[in-house]
Amino acid sequence: MAKIVYVEFDGTQHSVDVAQGATLMEGARNAAIPGIEGDCGGACACSTCHVYVDPDWVARLPGVEPMEEDMLDFAYAPRAGLSRLTCQIEVTDAMDGLVVHLPERQL
Numbered sequence: 568m569a570k571i572v573y574v575e576f577d578g579t580q581h582s583v584d585v586a587q588g589a590t591l592m593e594g595a596r597n598a599a600i601p602g603i604e605g606d607c608g609g610a611c612a613c614s615t616c617h618v619y620v621d622p623d624w625v626a627r628l629p630g631v632e633p634m635e636e637d638m639l640d641f642a643y644a645p646r647a648g649l650s651r652l653t654c655q656i657e658v659t660d661a662m663d664g665l666v667v668h669l670p671e672r673q674l
């Protein structure tokens with residue numbers, strides 16, 4: 568279990584306990600966080616689960632696989648080095664306190 572902080576574009580914070588092995592997208596969806604849509608259900612085929620990882624956490628997350636990198640090209644306003652697809656990040660206990668910022672909108 569890890570506490571994940573999802574920050575909406577307007578600054579609203581949601582602190583959510585996410586089980587180890589669930590993805591960041593599933594954690595947001597299960598908690599009904601607005602702004603993470605996950606239209607493809609986690610298949611890395613839509614980019615509607617896009618977030619910006621807090622800079623303090625970027626190096627502590629697993630790297631971006633080529634398929635995620637390709638799909639990020641279709642995300643709204645991606646930021647190099649910070650943008651991730653939440654369906655591609657499985658939560659571990661070591662991610663306790665992770666902060667992710669939602670974009671203004673999803674495409």
Ligand code: FES
Pocket residue numbers: 592604605606607608609610611612613614615616638652653654655
């Ligand atoms: Fe579609 Fe993440 S849910 S790419």
